[in-house]
Amino acid sequence: GEDVEQSLFLSVREGDSSVINCTYTDSSSTYLYWYKQEPGAGLQLLTYIFSNMDMKQDQRLTVLLNKKDKHLSLRIADTQTGDSAIYFCAERPGGSYIPTFGRGTSLIVHP
Amino acid sequence: SQTIHQWPATLVQPVGSPLSLECTVEGTSNPNLYWYRQAAGRGLQLLFYSVGIGQISSEVPQNLSASRPQDRQFILSSKKLLLSDSGFYLCAWSVLHGYTFGSGTRLTVV
Numbered sequence: 759g760e761d762v763e764q765s766l767f768l769s770v771r772e773g774d775s776s777v778i779n780c781t782y783t784d785s786s787s788t789y790l791y792w793y794k795q796e797p798g799a800g801l802q803l804l805t806y807i808f809s810n811m812d813m814k815q816d817q818r819l820t821v822l823l824n825k826k827d828k829h830l831s832l833r834i835a836d837t838q839t840g841d842s843a844i845y846f847c848a849e850r851p852g853g854s855y856i857p858t859f860g861r862g863t864s865l866i867v868h869p
Numbered sequence: 870s871q872t873i874h875q876w877p878a879t880l881v882q883p884v885g886s887p888l889s890l891e892c893t894v895e896g897t898s899n900p901n902l903y904w905y906r907q908a909a910g911r912g913l914q915l916l917f918y919s920v921g922i923g924q925i926s927s928e929v930p931q932n933l934s935a936s937r938p939q940d941r942q943f944i945l946s947s948k949k950l951l952l953s954d955s956g957f958y959l960c961a962w963s964v965l966h967g968y969t970f971g972s973g974t975r976l977t978v979v
Contacts, residue, residue, distance in 0.1 A: 800970035855901045861912040
């Protein structure tokens with residue numbers, strides 16, 4: 759079956775790097791996504807990676823994909839207080855339009 | 870440009886009352902549309918999805934129903950709300966490289 763796991767909380771100091779990890783089980787995943795949810799708001803697509811890639815960088819964000827271990831990570835460089843939010847990992851299995859979301863990781867950035 | 874609208878933003882309804890939440894998208898045709906619920910545990914539960922007008926798939930049995938009367942309109946309904954229907958409801962539509970979410974409706978059933 760499909761399952762996406764991520765830790766529930768991460769606390770970092772402002773200016774440090776944050777690394778949010780995610781594991782998934784469906785080996786047919788074509789796209790993997792990272793979403794950000796601020797309090798009371800909908801989910802905002804941060805970045806995505808296609809399954810034949812192993813890294814993608816976009817400004818302060820770096821996504822690493824280890825397809826063999828089914829492990830996805832999101833690194834946020836120079837974390838700011840505005841980065842405090844819940845981050846969701848999601849995968850889209852091949853041949854499906856239904857994504858599977860993790861439960862979200864609450865990132866807390868403190869001074 | 871492609872946008873998604875969801876309303877109302879907040880709603881307080883008594884138990885047993887009906888519900889209608891509306892979602893519309895602009896800037897695309899024949900989108901795949903989704904209704905999710907996010908409960909206190911934060912996970913996203915897929916309620917319904919639709920690949921076309923009048924085509925609704927339900928993921929879990931529940932007190933809710935969905936309809937798609939037009940290509941870019943997706944409606945979530947209930948005839949009689951339960952306390953357990955409280956939550957944050959999100960509409961979304963899919964594009965190749967991701968899913969775009971509406972801003973959500975906070976429903977409190979009292």
